[in-house]
Amino acid sequence: MANIIQVKDLKKYFGKLHAVDGINFNVEKGEVFGFLGPNGAGKSSTIRCMMGFNRPTGGSVKLFGYDMSKDSDIAKRHIGYLPGNVKLYDKWTGWDHIRFFENVRGKSANVDSLIERFDFNPNAKFRHLSSGNKQKLGLILALMNEPKLLVMDEPTVGLDPLLQYEIHKVLLEMRDRGTTILISSHNLPEVERLCNRVAIIKEGKLVAVESIKELADKKLHKIEVHFGDKFKPADFQVEGVETVEQVANGLLITAGGNLNPLLRTLARHNIVDFEITHASLEDVFMKFYERAK
Amino acid sequence: MFAFAKRMFRDKYKSFIVYSLGAVGFVEMYIALFPAIRQQSVQIDQMLKSFPPELFKAMNMDPSTLSFSTLESYLSTEYMSFLWPILAIVFAISVANYISANEIDKGTIETLISLPTSRIRIFAERYLMGLLLIVGFCVISMLGAIPFAILHDTSFVLSNFVTAAVGSFLFIWAIYSLAVLSSVVFSEKGKASMATSGILILMYVINIISSLNANLKDIRYFSFFNYFNGSELLAKNVYPDYILLAFGGFAVISTIIAAIWFNQRDLSV
Numbered sequence: 001m002a003n004i005i006q007v008k009d010l011k012k013y014f015g016k017l018h019a020v021d022g023i024n025f026n027v028e029k030g031e032v033f034g035f036l037g038p039n040g041a042g043k044s045s046t047i048r049c050m051m052g053f054n055r056p057t058g059g060s061v062k063l064f065g066y067d068m069s070k071d072s073d074i075a076k077r078h079i080g081y082l083p084g085n086v087k088l089y090d091k092w093t094g095w096d097h098i099r100f101f102e103n104v105r106g107k108s109a110n111v112d113s114l115i116e117r118f119d120f121n122p123n124a125k126f127r128h129l130s131s132g133n134k135q136k137l138g139l140i141l142a143l144m145n146e147p148k149l150l151v152m153d154e155p156t157v158g159l160d161p162l163l164q165y166e167i168h169k170v171l172l173e174m175r176d177r178g179t180t181i182l183i184s185s186h187n188l189p190e191v192e193r194l195c196n197r198v199a200i201i202k203e204g205k206l207v208a209v210e211s212i213k214e215l216a217d218k219k220l221h222k223i224e225v226h227f228g229d230k231f232k233p234a235d236f237q238v239e240g241v242e243t244v245e246q247v248a249n250g251l252l253i254t255a256g257g258n259l260n261p262l263l264r265t266l267a268r269h270n271i272v273d274f275e276i277t278h279a280s281l282e283d284v285f286m287k288f289y290e291r292a293k
Numbered sequence: 294m295f296a297f298a299k300r301m302f303r304d305k306y307k308s309f310i311v312y313s314l315g316a317v318g319f320v321e322m323y324i325a326l327f328p329a330i331r332q333q334s335v336q337i338d339q340m341l342k343s344f345p346p347e348l349f350k351a352m353n354m355d356p357s358t359l360s361f362s363t364l365e366s367y368l369s370t371e372y373m374s375f376l377w378p379i380l381a382i383v384f385a386i387s388v389a390n391y392i393s394a395n396e397i398d399k400g401t402i403e404t405l406i407s408l409p410t411s412r413i414r415i416f417a418e419r420y421l422m423g424l425l426l427i428v429g430f431c432v433i434s435m436l437g438a439i440p441f442a443i444l445h446d447t448s449f450v451l452s453n454f455v456t457a458a459v460g461s462f463l464f465i466w467a468i469y470s471l472a473v474l475s476s477v478v479f480s481e482k483g484k485a486s487m488a489t490s491g492i493l494i495l496m497y498v499i500n501i502i503s504s505l506n507a508n509l510k511d512i513r514y515f516s517f518f519n520y521f522n523g524s525e526l527l528a529k530n531v532y533p534d535y536i537l538l539a540f541g542g543f544a545v546i547s548t549i550i551a552a553i554w555f556n557q558r559d560l561s562v
Contacts, residue, residue: 053406053561076409087400091304103296104408141404 002029004149004180005050009059012045012204019045021204022059027182027197032175034195034212035184042204043184047153050182051081063149077105080147084154086138094122094129094137101141108144115140118166132163139167143174150174150181156190168193221259222277226250228270238262297410298418302426305388309426312384316377316434317441323371324441327364334361350504355524364442365453366528373457373523377434381465384430386489388423389472392416393555394485402560416555420473420548427469431462450530457527463540464521468493470544470551477555480562493517517543 005027012020020042027033037043048054050061052072061068066075088097098111115122118136126134135155142150150171156164171181171194185191191198192212200208220242226249233244233251238261245252250273255262266274330337341359349359354374360366393416396402405415435458442449472489479485496516503513513519520539525531 048559048561051403051407053403054559055557073409073411073414076407079407079409081403081407083403085400086404088404089304089401090399100296100300101408103299104410 003027003062004029004031004064005033005182006062006065007046007050007059008061010046010049010056010061011058012042012049012054013057018204020049020056023199023201023204023206025199025206025209027180029180030175030178031197032171032181032183032195034191034198035182035201036186036188036191036198037184037201038186041201043201044153045204046201047151047182047184051079051151052076078148080142080145080150082135082138082142082150082152082155084157086134088126088134088137090127091125093125094120094140097126097137097141098122098144101144105145110146111140111144114143117170132159135159135163135167139170143170148179150179152181152183154185154187155183156185156187164190220254220256220278223253223255223262224250224273224275225253225266225271226273228272231269236262236265238265295418297405297415298422301391301419301422305391305423305426308384308387309429312380313430313433313437316380316430317437319376319380320368320372320434320438321441323368324364324438324445324447327367327447328445330361330367337361347505350501355522355528359524360528363528364438364447364449365530366524368438369457369524369527373461373527377461377523378464378521380434381427381430381461382468382490382493385427385465385469386472386486388426389469389476389489390482390485392419392423392473392476393560394476394479394482397480397560397562398482406560412556412560413552416477416552420552423469423473424466427465428462431458431465435461453527453530456530456532457523460521460526460532460536461523463536463544464517467517467540467543467547470547474547474551474554477551477558 003026005025007023007025010020010023011018023042023046025033035043035046045054049056050063050068052068055069063072063075064078066072068075092100094115098108102108102111114120118140120133120136120140122137124133126137129137139155142152152171156167159167168190171183175181175194181194183191183194195212197209197211198215199206200210224247231251233246236244236251236253240255240257240259241262242254242256243252253262338360349355354370359370361370393402396405406412435454438454439449439451468489471492472485475485475488475492479488497518499512500516500518503510503516503519517540520533520536525533
């Protein structure tokens with residue numbers, strides 16, 4: 001399948017600060033690719049180089065095969081971009097922004113339906129809009145020309161759950177229509193819900209590029225068990241077990257991979273209560289981070 | 294077509310009207326006072342001649358044209374030597390800041406450059422629209438005196454005003470280009486304005502020092518104010534060839550540097 005995004009040995013240095021330090025990844029057509037990392041990890045710097053806003057110190061970014069340092073204006077015909085904190089022109093109304101975008105990008109066929117869907121008032125000046133409505137306008141501008149690639153830098157940060165849900169719904173519809181989406185976030189449930197594959201970035205370097213399924217397979221299990229007989233915590237340090245913590249008449253165990261050795265050990269005891277749950281993606285994310293330390 | 298230029302016009306036309314009408318308003322005030330002043334011109338001219346010539350040189354005025362006997366010499370002293378340059382410089386800086394520094398400062402530049410247009414096109418459309426506004430300002434603020442001169446039944450020489458409009462445009466074009474360069478180099482509107490203003494103040498000081506100290510007279514070539522003489526343009530109708538070379542040359546070179554800088558720099562900070 002064709003690579004829509006090709007990032008090769010990308011570096012972005014600000015003096016001594018290595019914001020992005022030689023990262024590589026590709027995103028295929030139709031993929032929803034999550035870019036994970038805490039604040040300051042290098043997510044936004046990568047996206048800014050990708051979009052041609054900032055010039056890379058080294059390496060290259062190609063979108064639709066176009067080098068973003070030279071031919072970004074051609075590639076951007078097919079790209080919708082939404083930053084986390086949309087900054088538009090205070091004195092312009094929503095319509096002013098929409099018309100300006102249409103003057104550059106061409107007439108939009110779906111702007112009215114987007115306005116209706118998001119229940120957005122395009123007659124208000126940008127400075128009078130709430131943060132949620134500002135984000136709605138940003139989303140309308142990003143989607144109004146039906147882009148083939150959607151780049152979103154923390155698009156739901158600071159939004160109420162209803163609007164977050166609506167944005168997720170739109171993104172899932174776009175995914176179903178085959179739009180390639182790159183979404184940077186530190187909202188792990190959001191990434192888990194939307195993405196096929198994720199890259200985890202730490203201090204400007206990629207620490208993992210995995211499919212969501214692979215990440216899910218690596219997921220830890222949390223097991224809380226209570227015994228009716230005597231037990232020794234040390235007996236449960238078997239294959240797959242990461243931590244064993246003693247609670248009243250029982251244990252709190254985290255385990256990953258093959259659970260059978262642990263279940264066989266547990267079966268030797270008189271169990272009065274047993275609960276097993278999946279650890280969150282956040283736990284997996286933290287595990288990557290701890291491993292990269 | 295020309296979406297960026299058209300949008301700039303929509304955003305800046307109000308300040309264009311305010312500055313242009315402001316200049317025309319001052320011109321009307323000066324012309325309305327002129328008949329009364331002309332009646333006293335002999336006494337005023339004698340009084341002016343009693344001042345040391347260095348004083349006028351320090352204020353970028355030509356002592357040989359200091360006279361209130363004609364409208365052109367009167368306006369060149371009252372209007373072109375101080376008020377008009379200040380209005381024009383402030384307007385040029387405000388237009389130049391719109392091109393880049395203001396956008397970076399407010400964070401709106403990301404929206405602009407996420408659109409499928411090259412940076413050079415954005416720069417060129419905005420630069421040329423700014424230049425058009427400045428041409429308009431120079432024409433209105435200079436030739437705007439003509440209807441008021443007719444209204445107040447004051448004689449005038451049209452060619453002097455045309456020469457003044459052309460010469461003053463070249464002067465402001467150079468300042469506008471300097472301000473555009475500051476606008477693309479700095480990421481904050483305040484810093485860009487300060488840089489341009491600082492350089493212009495330095496040039497003004499250089500011009501004063503060079504006129505007062507014969508040993509330092511050659512440093513005047515580093516000052517725009519050495520090449521801009523409102524009295525020569527408006528009062529004498531003299532259009533020195535070197536001002537095209539000095540102002541035009543500076544404007545073209547600084548514009549090319551600004552375009553390259555804008556194309557290469559990190560715009561999202």
